[in-house]
Amino acid sequence: MEPEQKSNGSLVGLIVIIIILIIGGIYIWMSNQKVIESPAPQTQEQSVTDQDAAALNALELEAQTAPGPDVDVNTVY
Helix, strand or coil: CCCCCCCCHHHHHHHHHHHHHHHHHHHHHHHHHHHHHHHCCCCCCCCHHHHHHHHHHHHHHHHCCCCCCCCCCCHHH
């Protein structure tokens, strides 16, 4: 009878899989750091200037004073 020889194939496969998972994790971690470090683009809400705010306020005032479609203009004035 020959003694059974132990195979290291499963151990090598396990080590290869662990190395692939570690490399993938490092890649994702580094790509997320690049996204966080880059400045976020400004949205329209953030880029409102004083002129824009004044124009919006004027339009709101006009909308509040203008009569609705169901109001008779002759009776209001």
